[in-house]
Amino acid sequence: MMPSQSLETYLQAAQRENTQRSYASAVRHFEVTWGGLLPATTDTVAQYLVAHATALSTNTLRQRLAALSHWHQAHGFSDPTAAPIVKKTLKGIQALHPVREKRAEPLQLTAVAHVAAWLDTAIAAADLRGDSAEALRCRRDRAMLLLGFWRGFRVDELVGLQTEHIVVVPGQGMTCFLGRSKTDRQLAGTTYRVPALSRWCPVTATLDWVSHAGLTTGPLFRSVARWGALGTGALHSNSVVPLLRRLFTRAGLASPETYSGHSLRRGFAGWANANGWDVKALMEYVGWKDVHSAMRYIDGTDPFAQARIERGLADKITLHVGHDDG
Known part of the structure; x- marks a missing residue:
C-alpha cells in the first residue's frame, strides 16, 4: 500500500x-x-x-x-x-480615505498584432543566426501573448497550464485543462477551449513553442536560460508582467509600464464587447461567475455617452427646425 x-x-x-x-x-x-x-x-x-x-x-x-x-x-x-x-x-x-480603483490598461488587438509581428521577425532573425535561446524565448512569449489574449487568461492561469493537459482538436482548436484557478472555488478544475484562428492563432503559437522546446509534460511556460536550457518549474506569476513589459518595450509599444497582469483579459473583453458579444456569452467564455466581475473589464463603445447625447441633440435640432419651417 x-x-x-x-x-x-x-x-x-x-x-x-x-x-x-x-x-x-x-x-x-x-x-x-x-x-x-x-x-x-x-x-x-x-x-x-x-x-x-x-x-x-x-x-x-x-x-x-x-x-x-x-x-x-x-x-x-x-x-x-x-x-x-x-x-x-x-x-x-x-x-x-476613498481611493480610485486602479484598472489595467487593456492590450488592444492592434497592439497584439504589432507585438506578434515583431516576434515573428525576431524568431526568423534568431533562427538565421543560430541563436536557439532567443528563438525559444520569442516562441514562448508569442504563445503566452496570443493564448493569454484570445482566452482572456490571467497571469496565474497562464503559468498554471500543464503541457500534458493540452489536447489538440483537429480543425477546431485545442483544449486546456487547468487544475486550479482563482474562480474555481471547488477545485474541480476547468477545461478551456481555445479556437484555431486564421490570424494571430493561439493554437499554432502554442504548438510551435511546445514542439521547439521539446515539451511533453510539466509546466507549459517556463524560463529559458542563456544557452537555451529550459527551467523545470513554471514561470512565477510575479515574473510574467515584467517579462511582458520588456517584450512590449522591445517591440516599440508606447507606455509599456501601464500594462499589468489583467491587460490581456481586459483587452480581449473590450474586443469581444466591441464585436457584438453579449455579456452572458463573454462570461461563459472567460469564466466569470457574476455580471459585476465582467463589467469591471468592459469599457462600452460609448463610455462617455457622447454619441448617444449627440444623436439626441441632432434629433432635437431637426425637430426644432422642422417646426419653425412649418
Whole structure:
C-alpha cells in the first residue's frame, strides 16, 4: 500500500499557493513589521487598521484582515476581525480615505498584432543566426501573448497550464485543462477551449513553442536560460508582467509600464464587447461567475455617452427646425 499523505499536505493543497504566500506575508507584516501580538484582540486589529489607514488601500486592508482571520481560525482562536469595532473601523477608513480603483490598461488587438509581428521577425532573425535561446524565448512569449489574449487568461492561469493537459482538436482548436484557478472555488478544475484562428492563432503559437522546446509534460511556460536550457518549474506569476513589459518595450509599444497582469483579459473583453458579444456569452467564455466581475473589464463603445447625447441633440435640432419651417 502506498503511504498516505499527511493531513497538513491536504490542508495546504486546499488553498491556492498565491493565497498561502499573501496570507503569510500579511501575518508577517502584522506581527513582525508592525509589532502586533498573535493571537490578537479586536482592539489591536482595529488599531492596526488605523495605523495603515492612509498607507494601504482598502482592498489591501481587507486582504490583511482575511489573513488574520485565517490565522486565528486555523490555530483554534476566536476571530477578532469579525468584531463590530473592526468592521466599523474599516468602513470609516473607506469613507474618509476613498481611493480610485486602479484598472489595467487593456492590450488592444492592434497592439497584439504589432507585438506578434515583431516576434515573428525576431524568431526568423534568431533562427538565421543560430541563436536557439532567443528563438525559444520569442516562441514562448508569442504563445503566452496570443493564448493569454484570445482566452482572456490571467497571469496565474497562464503559468498554471500543464503541457500534458493540452489536447489538440483537429480543425477546431485545442483544449486546456487547468487544475486550479482563482474562480474555481471547488477545485474541480476547468477545461478551456481555445479556437484555431486564421490570424494571430493561439493554437499554432502554442504548438510551435511546445514542439521547439521539446515539451511533453510539466509546466507549459517556463524560463529559458542563456544557452537555451529550459527551467523545470513554471514561470512565477510575479515574473510574467515584467517579462511582458520588456517584450512590449522591445517591440516599440508606447507606455509599456501601464500594462499589468489583467491587460490581456481586459483587452480581449473590450474586443469581444466591441464585436457584438453579449455579456452572458463573454462570461461563459472567460469564466466569470457574476455580471459585476465582467463589467469591471468592459469599457462600452460609448463610455462617455457622447454619441448617444449627440444623436439626441441632432434629433432635437431637426425637430426644432422642422417646426419653425412649418
